[in-house]
Amino acid sequence: MTVHSDGPRSRRERPAKPALTRPGIIAAAVEIMRGEGLERVTMRRLAQQLDTGPASLYVYVRNTAELHAAVLDELLGAVDLTPVHAEGDWRERLETVLVSYTTVLFEHPGLARSALVARPSGEHYLTLIEGLLALLDEGGVPGAQAAWGVDVLLQHATATAAEHATRGRAAGAQQEWDALTRALHGAREQTHPHIAALAAELLSGAPQDRLSWGFHMLINGIAQTPRPTPSQEPPRH
Structure with a gap:
């Protein structure tokens, strides 16, 4: 007769855990972000998800900032580059790609x-940059x-998405907007003539x-504005 034991199984009897890899770690981080938000994508939470210790992750990802950058790169694969x-028209196609990028961040x-x-x-990030440069070259x-222009275009798109995200989550967003509206429409012509004329x-x-x-505006400006003569300042980091 076979005897079945309900006691704990030894570690040697448990199925082996999949080996850690950078792609696997990033995939797990994306899964956490989709379900719990980026704020929960930490080394400790990720280690829990992968049933390992946080120290094991640092072999593949140096810190949380690098982890978030890798998550961003993974999601940039959804940007429409067709x-x-x-x-x-190259300008319209360039805008379409940039709107797609912004939409990914909106989500x-x-x-x-x-x-x-x-x-x-x-x-994915390199592919995005290559596509934008190709359209500008065209x-x-x-x-x-x-x-330099690619940097400005992505800054505009990213800042717009971040502003949208912040306002959407702020508890007093509508009250702040109403206060701004009242302030602009209430500006006196004697002290703030330009605001009074352009409030609407x-x-x-x-x-x-x-x-x-x-x-x-930015695309036209990039096309028409020569870059300044290089200075002796070190490159930005």
């Missing part, structure tokens, strides 16, 4: 705020201007229209 090789509020300081360096934008314009426009206008 316009890069499509037909049509992950915590990630949008982190993206302001995160510095991804993975394949438009005849000199390479030096395009190189300062508050006008749907967010999507403002985003699109910003891209148009």
Whole structure:
């Protein structure tokens, strides 16, 4: 007769845990972010998810900032880059890619705020940069201007997404907007003549229209503004 034991199994009888890999760690981090938010993507929480110790993760990821950058890079794989090789006006196609990038950040509020300081360096980020540079090159934008211009375009998109995410989660967002509206419309012509004349314009426009206008303005500016003569200052970090 076979005797079944309900007692604890020895470690030698348990199935072996999958070996840790950087792709596996990043995939687990993305899973946590989707379910619990980016704030919960910490080394300790990730170690718990992977049934290991936090020290084991540092072999593959140096710190939480690098982890968040890797999560951002992974999600950038969802950016629509088909316009890069499509037909049509290069400016419109460039804007379409940038709107897709912004939309990805809109869908992950915590990630949008982190993206302001995160510095991804993975394949998806490189592919995005390559696509943006290719479209600017197609438009005849000199390479030096395009190189700086890509940074400005992504800053605008990222800041817009982060602002949207912050306002969407702020408890008093509507009250703050109402207070700003009252302040602008209540500006006296004697002391603030320009605000008094343009109060309605300062508050006008749907967010999507403002985003699109910003891209148009920046793209045109990048194409027309030569880069300054290089200074002797060290490169930014």
